[in-house]
Amino acid sequence: MELQGQLDAxxxxxxxxxxxxxxxxxxxxxLATQLHLGFPxxxxxxxxxxxxxxxxxxxxxxxxxAVDGHSIFVVDASGRVTWKxxxxxxxxxxxxxxxxxxxxx
Amino acid sequence: xxxxxxxxxxxxSPTAGVGRSAGSDGxxxxxxxxxxxxxxGTRLVCERSLAPHLRYYERLVTWRGGVEWxxxxxxxxxxxxxxxxxxxxxxxxxxxxxxPKRSPVRSTSGTWWPYAIAGGVVVLVAAFVAVTQLGHVGxxxxxxxxxxxxxxxxxxxDSVPSSGGGTVSLADFRxxxxxxxxxxxxx
Numbered sequence: 001m002e003l004q005g006q007l008d009a010x011x012x013x014x015x016x017x018x019x020x021x022x023x024x025x026x027x028x029x030x031l032a033t034q035l036h037l038g039f040p041x042x043x044x045x046x047x048x049x050x051x052x053x054x055x056x057x058x059x060x061x062x063x064x065x066a067v068d069g070h071s072i073f074v075v076d077a078s079g080r081v082t083w084k085x086x087x088x089x090x091x092x093x094x095x096x097x098x099x100x101x102x103x104x105x
Numbered sequence: 106x107x108x109x110x111x112x113x114x115x116x117x118s119p120t121a122g123v124g125r126s127a128g129s130d131g132x133x134x135x136x137x138x139x140x141x142x143x144x145x146g147t148r149l150v151c152e153r154s155l156a157p158h159l160r161y162y163e164r165l166v167t168w169r170g171g172v173e174w175x176x177x178x179x180x181x182x183x184x185x186x187x188x189x190x191x192x193x194x195x196x197x198x199x200x201x202x203x204x205p206k207r208s209p210v211r212s213t214s215g216t217w218w219p220y221a222i223a224g225g226v227v228v229l230v231a232a233f234v235a236v237t238q239l240g241h242v243g244x245x246x247x248x249x250x251x252x253x254x255x256x257x258x259x260x261x262x263d264s265v266p267s268s269g270g271g272t273v274s275l276a277d278f279r280x281x282x283x284x285x286x287x288x289x290x291x292x
Contacts, residue, residue: 003284015282016278017286018275018278018283020285021289025266028290029268031268032268032269041267042268049265050287052254052261052263053253053285055253055254070287071287072284073284074283074284074285075260075283075284077279077280078279079275080257080259081254081257083256102282102284
């Protein structure tokens, strides 16, 4: 969770972070505790968010099945997408770009 | 050890000691024109007149003139049999002087591996296409195939359970910028 390392920068830019996965909230809570994450992880078991964001079952080289694909969206204060990156084949998080996008949002 | 070998750690060509192989390793035995040598720790068997020109790296054997050679593992184990590609043989006429009509390769296996590699590639491509197409069928969501929610679009505001307890909607973040990070769970 590279975003954790940039949480302060994101907050300084007026942003917050939420993770989303299809894992049960309890599983994610334990992950968040282990990794000392300073942001919540939402449970998207029925992939309402994944489908709404268009990232559920992303075509990917990694066949992960019925899960939300690895992707990042920056949302502005009015609730609209201002930046996104879909990277289902990579676990890389371009934190610099994300922070810049938050600043610009 | 009936064979005198020159061990070269790098890509230099052997200058001396290319011995005539006989006997023990079997792969080159009984053929008077074959030589056995060791390059970069790899044992090679090749036509004797070609031996001084060989350099070896990985699976590729090159000749001083830049011609690529095939190296094939013989059935006898760690020994590689070396022969010039036929197409290259024509390009480099004269540079080995001997141009036997028959392949000097001592390996008893045929050239099956290029076909195996080609077959494997075909299977991989087919699998990739299948997975990709299935993904497209599965995604079918608001944003179409794999593009994600468009910039400028309002985000979904469904309430879902949060690891922090209770339920959370992205609507709760109105008034604040938010980074939404999706990742593949283990479900």
